[in-house]
Amino acid sequence: MKILGKNRGTNVPLSETVIELFIRLCGISSILFVFGIFFFVFREGADFLFGGLDLGQFLTSPEWYPTSLGNKRYGTLALILGTFSVTALAMLLAVPFGLGAAIFVSEFCSPKLRETFKIIIELLAAIPSVVWGFIGLTLMNQLIIKLFNAPIGLTMLNGSIMLALMSVPIIVSIAEDALKAVPDSYREAAEALGATRWQLIYRVLLPAAKNGLLAAVLLGAARSIGETMAVLMATGHSVNIPEGPLSWIRTLTATIAAELGEVARGGEHYQVLFIIGILLFTITFAVNLIADLVIKGIRKA
Amino acid sequence: MISERIANNKNSIEAENLSLWYGDFQALIDVSLKIPVGQITALIGPSGCGKTTLLRCFNRVNERYGNVTTTGEIKVLGKNIYDADVSLPELRKTVGMVFQRPNPLPISIYENILFGLRIHSPLRSLSRSDADAIVEEALRAVFLWDDLKDKLKARATSLQLEQQQKLCIARLLPLKPKIILMDEPCSALDAKGTLAVEELMSVLSGAYTFLIVTHNMAQARRVSDECIFMFLGELIEHRETQALFQTPENPKTADYVQMRYG
Numbered sequence A: 001m002k003i004l005g006k007n008r009g010t011n012v013p014l015s016e017t018v019i020e021l022f023i024r025l026c027g028i029s030s031i032l033f034v035f036g037i038f039f040f041v042f043r044e045g046a047d048f049l050f051g052g053l054d055l056g057q058f059l060t061s062p063e064w065y066p067t068s069l070g071n072k073r074y075g076t077l078a079l080i081l082g083t084f085s086v087t088a089l090a091m092l093l094a095v096p097f098g099l100g101a102a103i104f105v106s107e108f109c110s111p112k113l114r115e116t117f118k119i120i121i122e123l124l125a126a127i128p129s130v131v132w133g134f135i136g137l138t139l140m141n142q143l144i145i146k147l148f149n150a151p152i153g154l155t156m157l158n159g160s161i162m163l164a165l166m167s168v169p170i171i172v173s174i175a176e177d178a179l180k181a182v183p184d185s186y187r188e189a190a191e192a193l194g195a196t197r198w199q200l201i202y203r204v205l206l207p208a209a210k211n212g213l214l215a216a217v218l219l220g221a222a223r224s225i226g227e228t229m230a231v232l233m234a235t236g237h238s239v240n241i242p243e244g245p246l247s248w249i250r251t252l253t254a255t256i257a258a259e260l261g262e263v264a265r266g267g268e269h270y271q272v273l274f275i276i277g278i279l280l281f282t283i284t285f286a287v288n289l290i291a292d293l294v295i296k297g298i299r300k301a
Numbered sequence B: 001m002i003s004e005r006i007a008n009n010k011n012s013i014e015a016e017n018l019s020l021w022y023g024d025f026q027a028l029i030d031v032s033l034k035i036p037v038g039q040i041t042a043l044i045g046p047s048g049c050g051k052t053t054l055l056r057c058f059n060r061v062n063e064r065y066g067n068v069t070t071t072g073e074i075k076v077l078g079k080n081i082y083d084a085d086v087s088l089p090e091l092r093k094t095v096g097m098v099f100q101r102p103n104p105l106p107i108s109i110y111e112n113i114l115f116g117l118r119i120h121s122p123l124r125s126l127s128r129s130d131a132d133a134i135v136e137e138a139l140r141a142v143f144l145w146d147d148l149k150d151k152l153k154a155r156a157t158s159l160q161l162e163q164q165q166k167l168c169i170a171r172l173l174p175l176k177p178k179i180i181l182m183d184e185p186c187s188a189l190d191a192k193g194t195l196a197v198e199e200l201m202s203v204l205s206g207a208y209t210f211l212i213v214t215h216n217m218a219q220a221r222r223v224s225d226e227c228i229f230m231f232l233g234e235l236i237e238h239r240e241t242q243a244l245f246q247t248p249e250n251p252k253t254a255d256y257v258q259m260r261y262g
């Protein structure tokens, strides 16, 4: 018990010091890893980023011809739009579903049903993304062809459905935690004033849990933006400005995954793929930053 | 024994052979009582004797717990509240409740006061000027208006406990309840806050029927017109407050009352 109280510092056992050092190291290492990864990605792409790449064209041209013999063009607009549109549609599907399920689990379920539900949701979260890609490639492909009379079912819609299914477990579990964290006294207060279940939910629980719910949505979106395998397999993987849910598209992540194995190390194309990595990094950083700012803004108000 | 005067009076609440179980633990045993209109009735008894449980029967918030079984009859303003056609929101509008720990909602002071009205009236049916007037009236009634009029937009949960508890009383008023149930409303407050809430009750009684649970016998003597003593889930004695304290009829009541004041 010496470690507690005023004896601390003079008489700390060695094991305590070692453990503390280790924990500190773990904390610092996560920061180091982030910077390390960013540094590595940045270094691989830096040469071309600052010498030769037309950044304007890179961001605004839809022409992605990295292997053309005569005229190589590195426009990523179609890929950026692909990533954003497939994520947006995925969130459109996943957010109502995920939040609805979270509300159901935390407010309407009997304890027994809740346990079953949670196991199923965890199971859903444990499915590897390549399996989702496979489902998209086969089952959902056929379904979309039949339902929409489309020539090919490997479309933005297909990818979005797969992404939605992947982000729903994240959204449900974080949103449910947020709802559970709302003190029961709020529920009791509202019910004692005569609020119905629904009034309780939209007038008390949702506002009280809004930060956590927003975090749930953003983490779900982050999962979608970063997801690679499933979108690579399910969206058609063709460079194309998306026009609607039935367009086939290609995302930033899928482009890196599909092409990195086949390029000459250190070449322009290789470096451009890393610059796309930097771009992805920046996008997720921006999403997180915005999330932070929004949450802080909400807190102040 | 219920005094003659109570029997002749009009009653806000009448319970007949009320029993309640949590799972297979019986927390209320065959309780019958009549709470008179417009008076303050105090509910006293040792810890765990079922005061909170009894109080929570009258607006049916006990049912929030899944394992509760209730038998017997409770009439509020003459209507059996366990009838199939009773609407819980309406019942709770008529029977307001103040809890042991102040529990304002995590929204502004202004919206806390209006919360009840908003859930009991159609969307957007409340004009801005009406709303302002209602908020002012409710806050004036609990003597909070002067302190809070400049920060109505502040979060209610940021107020001092005493103000929070007064706010919790104030937010019942726009609903025009007939009965206000209070479960140890002063236990989280200091002496000054306690007196302030007691004074508030005296001012408001007459217009409302109060039923207050308290551990503080001095408080029961100060504020209540009638007093109910409970012991191990049973109602032991129900009389006018002075009589119950000065000449308790049941030895258990006498023990309890004198243990603290002997």
Ligand SMILES: Nc1ncnc2c1ncn2[C@@H]1O[C@H](COP(=O)(O)OP(=O)(O)OP(=O)(O)O)[C@@H](O)[C@H]1O
Residues within 6 Å of the ligand: B022, B025, B027, B045, B046, B047, B048, B049, B050, B051, B052, B053, B054, B065, B215
């Ligand atoms: N939700 C519940 N589930 C099971 N038992 C309960 C529950 N609430 C109360 N009880 C039990 O019922 C009995 C009466 O409890 P109650 O809270 O009504 O007593 P009380 O008189 O209000 O006590 P206190 O003065 O401590 O507030 C106690 O024995 C308590 O343990």
Ligand SMILES: [Mg+2]
Residues within 6 Å of the ligand: B051, B052, B053, B183
């Ligand atoms: Mg109690």
